[in-house]
Amino acid sequence: MQTDLSDTIIALSTPPGIGAIGIIRLSGPKAIKLVDQVFFGRNLTKVEGNTVHYGKIKDENDRILDECMATVFRTPKSYTREDVVELSCHGSPYILNQVIQLLIRMGIRQAEPGEFTLRAFLNGQLDLSQAEAVADLIASDSSASHDLAMKQMRGGFSNEIQRLRQELIDFASLIELELDFAEEDVQFADRTKLKALVEKIQGVIRQLLSSFQLGNVLKQGVSTVIAGKPNAGKSTLLNAMLQEERAIVSDIAGTTRDTIEATLNIEGIQFRLIDTAGIRDARDKIEAFGVERTMEAIQASTIVLYVIDVIETSQQKLIEELKAFNIQNSKFIIVLNKMDLNPYTKPEDYYSEDWITSDNVITTSALNKMNIDYLKEQLFNLVISDKSLMDHTIVSNSRHYEALTRAAESLDAVDSGLKTGISSDFVAMDIRQALHYLGEITGEISTDDLLGNIFSKFCIGK
Amino acid sequence: MQTDLSDTIIALSTPPGIGAIGIIRLSGPKAIKLVDQVFFGRNLTKVEGNTVHYGKIKDENDRILDECMATVFRTPKSYTREDVVELSCHGSPYILNQVIQLLIRMGIRQAEPGEFTLRAFLNGQLDLSQAEAVADLIASDSSASHDLAMKQMRGGFSNEIQRLRQELIDFASLIELELDFAEEDVQFADRTKLKALVEKIQGVIRQLLSSFQLGNVLKQGVSTVIAGKPNAGKSTLLNAMLQEERAIVSDIAGTTRDTIEATLNIEGIQFRLIDTAGIRDARDKIEAFGVERTMEAIQASTIVLYVIDVIETSQQKLIEELKAFNIQNSKFIIVLNKMDLNPYTKPEDYYSEDWITSDNVITTSALNKMNIDYLKEQLFNLVISDKSLMDHTIVSNSRHYEALTRAAESLDAVDSGLKTGISSDFVAMDIRQALHYLGEITGEISTDDLLGNIFSKFCIGK
Numbered sequence: 001m002q003t004d005l006s007d008t009i010i011a012l013s014t015p016p017g018i019g020a021i022g023i024i025r026l027s028g029p030k031a032i033k034l035v036d037q038v039f040f041g042r043n044l045t046k047v048e049g050n051t052v053h054y055g056k057i058k059d060e061n062d063r064i065l066d067e068c069m070a071t072v073f074r075t076p077k078s079y080t081r082e083d084v085v086e087l088s089c090h091g092s093p094y095i096l097n098q099v100i101q102l103l104i105r106m107g108i109r110q111a112e113p114g115e116f117t118l119r120a121f122l123n124g125q126l127d128l129s130q131a132e133a134v135a136d137l138i139a140s141d142s143s144a145s146h147d148l149a150m151k152q153m154r155g156g157f158s159n160e161i162q163r164l165r166q167e168l169i170d171f172a173s174l175i176e177l178e179l180d181f182a183e184e185d186v187q188f189a190d191r192t193k194l195k196a197l198v199e200k201i202q203g204v205i206r207q208l209l210s211s212f213q214l215g216n217v218l219k220q221g222v223s224t225v226i227a228g229k230p231n232a233g234k235s236t237l238l239n240a241m242l243q244e245e246r247a248i249v250s251d252i253a254g255t256t257r258d259t260i261e262a263t264l265n266i267e268g269i270q271f272r273l274i275d276t277a278g279i280r281d282a283r284d285k286i287e288a289f290g291v292e293r294t295m296e297a298i299q300a301s302t303i304v305l306y307v308i309d310v311i312e313t314s315q316q317k318l319i320e321e322l323k324a325f326n327i328q329n330s331k332f333i334i335v336l337n338k339m340d341l342n343p344y345t346k347p348e349d350y351y352s353e354d355w356i357t358s359d360n361v362i363t364t365s366a367l368n369k370m371n372i373d374y375l376k377e378q379l380f381n382l383v384i385s386d387k388s389l390m391d392h393t394i395v396s397n398s399r400h401y402e403a404l405t406r407a408a409e410s411l412d413a414v415d416s417g418l419k420t421g422i423s424s425d426f427v428a429m430d431i432r433q434a435l436h437y438l439g440e441i442t443g444e445i446s447t448d449d450l451l452g453n454i455f456s457k458f459c460i461g462k
Numbered sequence: 463m464q465t466d467l468s469d470t471i472i473a474l475s476t477p478p479g480i481g482a483i484g485i486i487r488l489s490g491p492k493a494i495k496l497v498d499q500v501f502f503g504r505n506l507t508k509v510e511g512n513t514v515h516y517g518k519i520k521d522e523n524d525r526i527l528d529e530c531m532a533t534v535f536r537t538p539k540s541y542t543r544e545d546v547v548e549l550s551c552h553g554s555p556y557i558l559n560q561v562i563q564l565l566i567r568m569g570i571r572q573a574e575p576g577e578f579t580l581r582a583f584l585n586g587q588l589d590l591s592q593a594e595a596v597a598d599l600i601a602s603d604s605s606a607s608h609d610l611a612m613k614q615m616r617g618g619f620s621n622e623i624q625r626l627r628q629e630l631i632d633f634a635s636l637i638e639l640e641l642d643f644a645e646e647d648v649q650f651a652d653r654t655k656l657k658a659l660v661e662k663i664q665g666v667i668r669q670l671l672s673s674f675q676l677g678n679v680l681k682q683g684v685s686t687v688i689a690g691k692p693n694a695g696k697s698t699l700l701n702a703m704l705q706e707e708r709a710i711v712s713d714i715a716g717t718t719r720d721t722i723e724a725t726l727n728i729e730g731i732q733f734r735l736i737d738t739a740g741i742r743d744a745r746d747k748i749e750a751f752g753v754e755r756t757m758e759a760i761q762a763s764t765i766v767l768y769v770i771d772v773i774e775t776s777q778q779k780l781i782e783e784l785k786a787f788n789i790q791n792s793k794f795i796i797v798l799n800k801m802d803l804n805p806y807t808k809p810e811d812y813y814s815e816d817w818i819t820s821d822n823v824i825t826t827s828a829l830n831k832m833n834i835d836y837l838k839e840q841l842f843n844l845v846i847s848d849k850s851l852m853d854h855t856i857v858s859n860s861r862h863y864e865a866l867t868r869a870a871e872s873l874d875a876v877d878s879g880l881k882t883g884i885s886s887d888f889v890a891m892d893i894r895q896a897l898h899y900l901g902e903i904t905g906e907i908s909t910d911d912l913l914g915n916i917f918s919k920f921c922i923g924k
Contacts (some may be wrong), residue, residue: 014484015553019477020578020924021485023550030523050514052533066599071514071533088485088548090596091477091921094603114481133551137528138480141556150526227745459553462482 002112003122003448005082008034009099009111010103013461018092025461026087026108027080027116030460031074034106035085040069046087049074057087061107065098068089080116081123093160114458118420118451123444128443128454129158132397135458136219138292143268144218148396157208157393158442165438166203169409172431173199178424195418198411208395215396217302221263221270228307229321233337237307237366238275240264241376274301296326297329303382304332305375310345310363311338319352331382333360333437335375340365399454401438410434464574465584465910467544470496471573471829472565475559475923481553486561487572487923488549489542489578494534496568497547506547511536519549519561527560528552542578543585576920580913583905590905590916591620594859597920598681605730606680610858619855620904626663627900633659634893640886644751657880662872663896667870668780670857676846677858679764683725684845687759690769691783695799698725699769700737701826703838723791728842736763760787766794766845767837772807772825773800781814792846795822797837860915865902872896 008028014021026035036044040053051072057065069088078084086445114135121131133153135210140146142338152158174189226234242262264271276294298304302329308318332439334356339345347361362378364371393403410433417427439445470490476483488497490775498506503517513534519527531550540546576597583593595615602608614620625907635852636651688696704724726733738756760766765787770780784790796818801807809823824840826833857863872895901907 011482013474013482013553015479017477017479018921020473020475020600020921021487022476023485025482052512052514052535052854064616065608065610067615073514086550089477090599091924092600092602092608093601094608098608127742137552137557138482138554140554146527146554146556146560147525150528153529154526213609227823421698459480 001117003118005122008108008110009115010100011111011461014216022089022091022096024087024089024096026085027082027119031083031085037058038102044070044072047072048075048289059102065430066095081125082119086327101208113460114455114462116192117458117462118455127158128446132454142270144267148218148394161438162442164204165435167197168431168435172435175424175428187315191418198414202408202411205404209404211394212401215394217383219396221272222303223272223301224303224305225274225276226305227298232307232309232368234307238273240366240372253422266376271379279366302331304330305335306332307335309338310336311341318350328355333362333378336345336363337366339363339370340368367380400441405442407434464577466752467581467584470570471924472562472570473573484553485552486549486551486558488547489544489581493545493547497532500564506532506534509534510540524748528557531656542581543587544581575922576917576924579920579924580917584702589620590908591903594916604732610680610856623900624904626666627897629659630893630897634897636781637886637890653880660876664870664873667866671866673856674863677856679845681858683734684765685734685763686765686767686803687736687738687763688767689738689756689760694769694771695828696769697737700735702828702831702834728838733841748827755771766792767797768794769799771800772798773803777812780812790817795824795840798825799828801825801832802830862903865899869896
């Protein structure tokens with residue numbers, strides 16, 4: 001991880017491959033000067049920031065590599081807060097490579113993944129959690145994951161964390177001051193106020209921690225297994241939900257041997273639907289493999305849609321099946337399918353104590369697409385019990401989750417230290433720990449390892 | 463093909479996929495006004511051309527779709543000579559699609575492939591052959607194909623064609639004038655000067671037509687087959703030329719069963735090297751298939767490198783082999799391989815009449831990489847007998863080749879018409895034909911079909 005800001009970096013910022021336009025981005029103290037040496041059309045060292053200019057890029061032998069547009073950004077008004085040049089070239093990988101190689105020969109260094117955003121962070125343009133959100137934003141593929149990343153990039157909870165951390169720092173310095181006057185046994189820091197602050201921060205952290213599961217769901221999607229006996233109509237249900245012919249459907253039991261995955265977007269949340277081979281005693285080797293994969297898929301999933309054929313399956317048989325596959329330990333919805341064949345079936349007939357109730361039983365006819373929208377609604381509700389939750393601050397990054405967990409532990413120690421009245425230096429140490437973990441989220445505390453870890457996951461050119 | 467310029471078009475101009483940056487390009491009378499309605503940060507309708515501005519894109523529900531940079535170009539100072547906006551967004555396909563969909567909902571039309579360049583042509587920014595060169599430039603993958611496209615884009619031979627065509631138009635109008643005064647039997651057009659002009663144009667066209675083969679080679683690369691009996695060292699030679707282990711090499715005859723293709727760049731020209739299965743009587747089915755493919759590869763190739771093992775193969779045997787495979791009808795180089803095993807072999811021993819001479823026999827040791835650079839030089843010379851040719855005007859586009867051929871035919875008719883002294887209206891008709899074909903090259907004459915044909919091969923967004 002390069003935290004040296006004295007050199008100038010270059011990278012292709014658009015996806016690889018042939019396209020109409022390819023953008024080469026440079027950042028650093030020599031960006032404008034060095035590009036100007038190979039750019040003919042306008043003296044870039046004399047133009048204003050945020051302006052675009054047409055010119056030709058020529059190599060050392062006066063060969064024209066491309067005609068392109070150069071956009072000049074001047075420090076600090078740029079993404080990295082450094083001088084930045086973006087060259088908009090013809091989107092030929094050959095040409096883009098020639099231009100990059102020319103500039104590298106002139107002493108510009110190939111950027112590492114995420115190095116532009118790293119510089120934006122190091123130069124104070126973004127805090128660390130905002131920088132991380134940039135990568136999430138680029139990877140976002142649904143309205144929920146997009147909103148989440150956008151919120152985090154625009155400040156999100158890091159402002160709040162920063163504010164609370166600042167209050168805690170104030171107390172910490174008072175307590176550290178007490179240590180300097182240890183012999184005199186004075187208390188600069190008001191213990192009651194400190195206790196109140198610690199509790200307030202703990203409250204915020206608890207709320208953030210509890211949002212993590214939801215955050216993960218919004219970011220990664222919800223893995224949802226469609227399970228049930230052969231010929232219950234699982235593949236037909238998948239197709240009905242997707243409104244397309246995704247799975248091969250036939251009335252021969254065991255048609256679907258491998259797991260099939262498809263993505264369904266319900267109100268902005270991605271559900272990754274996994275259709276499975278029929279669960280039954282293996283008849284041949286391939287089938288056995290399929291059943292095993294179904295069992296694994298159920299274990300790994302967040303939600304199980306358990307489909308039965310109402311003609312074939314009684315309440316008692318259903319309960320046996322659910323128990324056999326340990327499904328009562330998952331979040332699940334029971335789909336009473338093939339209602340078209342027996343319109344008199346009532347969901348109530350399948351209720352059992354408090355774990356099979358109106359909350360998780362739905363009658364459908366996958367064939368006639370009956371109740372499919374209602375099923376989708378129930379799926380959404382199972383994940384987001386309260387829709388307004390999505391407007392709250394949500395943690396989706398496991399690094400943040402871990403730092404918050406550790407900060408909470410340190411604050412617990414502060415809390416119990418205050419209760420038992422242990423000596424100030426232990427309290428001070430625990431506060432410092434908590435400050436450290438909170439600071440890791442926003443990047444006020446960072447190490448090269450931490451930065452390397454975060455930015456190496458970025459794309460090149462960002 | 464849309465030749466209506468009154469609407470505003472939009473497309474993603476960077477390659478599809480995840481990247482740091484994605485560029486959305488808009489062109490047309492409403493480009494700036496409509497983007498301004500969803501762009502918050504700066505009033506784009508009031509900014510100067512060639513400037514870049516930071517802002518947020520919000521949809522109808524005030525949801526932030528992205529934070530991005532908008533570059534504004536004002537007519538006629540833009541690629542299309544229309545008002546153009548380029549939005550530099552985060553490179554998430556999801557976000558880019560959301561932004562494009564938003565603008566399409568506002569009444570902007572999705573651009574067809576090449577439609578921005580089509581507009582540049584229709585608005586007089588580029589002539590047709592220059593527009594075609596833009597696509598060639600994007601597809602260029604070697605220094606030769608790149609130079610060729612760059613030269614054509616920067617004017618190339620179309621300036622010359624345009625000038626000659628204008629001279630011919632002047633004559634044509636004089637002759638048409640004669641037709642109006644047909645009864646009076648006057649001659650406004652000097653037949654001697656016309657004849658001289660026709661001959662001059664024919665000379666230029668002949669030269670351009672003769673450059674086409676070279677043009678094609680520069681653009682497409684040279685297909686080069688490495689053939690020879692099993693165990694002559696073909697794969698070793700391929701590896702030596704590529705300086706890498708590309709083919710599986712063993713001393714068991716028949717190791718290479720399929721054809722192997724690799725690309726070798728010699729002084730900017732791409733040679734597509736095709737290693738082949740050994741040519742011999744098929745022993746089993748797979749081998750038979752391999753031999754058949756070798757024969758096909760030889761037929762389809764531009765150059766054959768015929769490799770022999772000097773220990774195993776006498777001059778007489780070599781000639782038999784060459785004749786058996788009809789190689790004397792191709793451009794070929796005979797590689798006397800395994801010189802390391804018999805350093806006393808002389809190329810002269812293999813000369814035969816005037817078709818196996820010092821021009822096309824080379825001794826090598828592929829194993830010891832002996833004479834490999836010399837072999838590459840000979841390969842280059844076989845394609846480009848005169849290196850300075852590459853600096854001349856070269857035709858590489860088969861559409862241009864066809865138009866030039868037809869123009870030449872029409873001019874031949876004019877020429878013989880002048881000789882036999884046929885009536886002016888026939889001469890006028892032939893001149894109009896020639897003008898038509900010459901005009902097709904630069905686009906002064908174009909039809910919707912022709913434009914559709916050319917621009918549909920472009921990428922979207924260019």
